[in-house]
Amino acid sequence: MEGSKTIHVEVHFTPTQLEEMMLKDKSVVVIDVLRASTTVITALHSGAKEIIPVGNIESVVKISGSMFGDVTLRAGERNGKMIEGFNLGNSPLEYTPEVVKGKTIVLLTTNGSAAMAKGRYSKNLVVAGFVNLSSVVAFLQELNGDFVIICSGKEHRFCIEDTVCAGRILNILREKGNLDLITDDAGEAAITLDKNVGKNILKMLKNSAHGRYLTEIGFGEDLKACAATDSMPILPTLSNNILRAARKILKPTA
Numbered sequence: 461m462e463g464s465k466t467i468h469v470e471v472h473f474t475p476t477q478l479e480e481m482m483l484k485d486k487s488v489v490v491i492d493v494l495r496a497s498t499t500v501i502t503a504l505h506s507g508a509k510e511i512i513p514v515g516n517i518e519s520v521v522k523i524s525g526s527m528f529g530d531v532t533l534r535a536g537e538r539n540g541k542m543i544e545g546f547n548l549g550n551s552p553l554e555y556t557p558e559v560v561k562g563k564t565i566v567l568l569t570t571n572g573s574a575a576m577a578k579g580r581y582s583k584n585l586v587v588a589g590f591v592n593l594s595s596v597v598a599f600l601q602e603l604n605g606d607f608v609i610i611c612s613g614k615e616h617r618f619c620i621e622d623t624v625c626a627g628r629i630l631n632i633l634r635e636k637g638n639l640d641l642i643t644d645d646a647g648e649a650a651i652t653l654d655k656n657v658g659k660n661i662l663k664m665l666k667n668s669a670h671g672r673y674l675t676e677i678g679f680g681e682d683l684k685a686c687a688a689t690d691s692m693p694i695l696p697t698l699s700n701n702i703l704r705a706a707r708k709i710l711k712p713t714a
Contacts, residue, residue, distance in 0.1 A: 467639055468606045471626055471646035474613035475575040487584040487603055489596060489629070492612035493621040494670045495550050495679075496572025497589035498686045499535075502552040504705040505692040507561035511703040513576035514568050517543070524566045533560065536568035540677050543568070552685045571612040576698065579610070585698035586706075590625055590661055591688055595695040597632050598710030601639065609647070620653070620668050621686075624661075627654030636714065662687040 472478060491497055500511055509531075514520055524534050535548035542549030548559070550569050567573045579585040584603065588596040600607060609629070611622035627650035633639050634651075643651070657664050665671040665683045674682055695706040 467641050469643040469647050470608045472610050473618045475610050476616045480578050483579050484581040485583045487607040488579045488582045489588050489609045490575050491588045491622045491625050492572030493589050493625050496569040497587050499550050499552045500587050500696050501592050501692050501694050503555040503560050505694045506555050506557040509564050511565045511567050513573035515574035515577045520566050520568050532564045535565050551682050575610050575612040580701045587696040591691045594690050594712050598712045614670050623650045624654045624658045626650040
């Protein structure tokens with residue numbers, strides 16, 4: 461693109477090969493469509509004060525134990541189901557204003573929260589899903605610099621829904637015509653996958669392996685919530701390993 465700045469994009473299908481220091485001083489987008497990203501965005505949209513993503517149960521106990529119990533919620537899942545003794549699972553439908561408004565949430569999930577926690581040394585980290593696509597695109601337009609997309613995957617393996625979401629972000633940025641993006645092979649694959657199967661998000665989620673599993677264990681309604689494109693103008697940003705909603709609501713430029 462003549463006269464525009466070239467932006468390099470690095471895409472990872474899973475965070476498995478990434479170490480925390482590899483993301484130091486980088487701008488990072490973390491995606492876990494089913495369901496941690498959607499849950500984080502929903503919680504902040506419902507008025508949660510902040511969310512602390514962690515990678516293991518020991519961190520949940522340590523962090524929540526040092527905070528006031530009546531304003532702190534332990535949340536998360538293993539194999540899709542709420543962890544015993546926790547206040548909440550990982551269904552975005554649980555995170556209503558009545559439950560989470562003004563609360564600090566310590567979040568542990570099988571895939572997403574660990575990917576978020578890996579970005580603690582990044583320069584910028586935002587959480588993306590289909591529900592806040594425009595907010596993420598606007599942030600990246602304003603950033604106007606190189607960035608990394610981390611798909612959380614499923615148990616250290618590729619998953620289609622996170623990759624399609626990554627591809628959708630890149631496709632929108634390219635279609636708007638004001639960013640000259642150069643992606644790696646993973647990025648080009650994500651772009652192609654979105655073009656091929658991203659036209660019907662809910663259908664894609666229902667056909668995904670994790671979507672089928674969630675439906676089997678009684679969370680089929682979560683797929684509709686996760687597929688609701690641009691339903692929440694919230695941009696979760698990480699600072700000092702705490703996710704909060706960005707104060708400034710950005711809108712994409714044409």
